[in-house]
Amino acid sequence: MATLDALVAEQVDPGAATSDAQASKLTLQTPQQLYELWERQHWLSQDIDFTQDKRDFANLTDEQKDNLIWVLSTFFIGEERVTTQFSGLVMAYEDEHEESFLTTQQVDEARHMQFFDRFYREVIGIDNPDFDARLDRVREELNEAFGKLFDEALVEAGQRLIADPSDREAKVEFITTYHMVIEGALALTGQNFVTRYMEENDIFPGFVEGFGNVARDEHRHVAYGTWWLQQNAGSDDALAERMQARLQELIPVAAGVLVPPGADPTEEWQILGYSSNEVNEFAFKSLSRRLKAIGVPLQGAPTPA
Ligand SMILES: [Fe+2]
Ligand SMILES: [Fe+2]
Structure with missing residues (x-):
């Protein structure tokens, strides 16, 4: 990510801040401000140039290709x-700004x-003309933890909200699952290490730009x-407890999503050359900074100052 973009990320997301002190100074943006930021940050997925990426993929060893395809399949x-x-x-x-x-x-x-x-079509070469067939092929790469998080926990939370969109406990569970665990703890952590791997090896410039x-x-x-x-769980004990219970339930599942095939999840493992300790520490630090901003600690942890 370019330096200017990194700065913008730090200013909107306490999990992207480079220190606890900086995170605690941050004023959270409202949905209206985030909507306006979206208009300014528009980009086109069809504009990314994959010419060099195709050459870089062809030059990887079979093992490097397998590792990369496995990690990126989780994202796709x-x-x-x-x-x-x-x-x-x-x-x-709840209002037109949030809408x-x-x-x-x-x-x-x-x-x-x-x-x-x-x-996947242009660089990796999975070019079945049917979108569903491509998704089915990529799904073969995924592990059991992925299914638990994305096909069970996320889908069930979504169904509860669809059944009653005014159910605030369902909304807390959905946002905790989606924004805190899937996007905050899992996706942004994976993105950090995949991007570092590509930048350190000076490969896949198109992918790095798009990612x-x-x-x-x-x-x-x-x-x-x-x-x-x-705004909600931060000042309501019952909603805060819902959020804490959901985090306790799903953090271990999310930690299992990035464990590579064949690795023992209870032992130290490596992903694209980075250790599980490094990956888990990154995820935990960014989650704790967000929880501090929310004002709800992990269950059993002291109340944030
Ligand atoms: Fe997202
Ligand atoms: Fe996304």
Whole structure:
């Protein structure tokens, strides 16, 4: 991500701040401000140039190709899941500012899925003409934890909200699942390490450009989730308890999504050369900064100062 974009991310998402002190100084943006930011941060998935990426992919060893395809498949199918499962939250808007922001988030997720689809067709070479068939092929890469988080927990939370969009406990559970765990703890962590791997090896410039745009969108999404939870769970004990219980339930599941095939989740593992300790520490630090901004600690942790 370009330096200017990184600065913008730090200003909207406490999880992107580079220190606790900086995170605590941040004023959370309202849905109207985030909507206006969306208008200024527009980008086109069809404009990314993959010419060099095709050459770089051809030059990888078979093992490097397998590792990269595995990690990126989690993102590709993850973007498909979050696009289709977002409708319940759009129905649960409380005013026109929130309605405006939420519709931008749903179209962002579709754009992210389209970006990955282009990369898989044009660079990796999964070029079945049928979109569903391409998704089915990519799904073969995923592990059991992925299914638990994206096909069970996320889908069930969405269904509860669709059944009653005015149910605030359902909205807390949905936003905690989607914005805090899936986007905040999992996607932005994975994005950080995949981008570092590509930049350090000076490969896949098109993908790095597009993924930087995806990450900027995700910070805006997580900023909305942080704001909503602060406004609601931050001042209501029952909603705060719902949020804490959901985090306790799903953080271990999310930690399992990035464990590579064949690795023992209870042992130290590596992903694209980074250790599980490094990956988990990054995820935990950004989650704790967001929780501090919300004013609800992890269950059992002291109340944030
Ligand atoms: Fe996304
Ligand atoms: Fe998102």
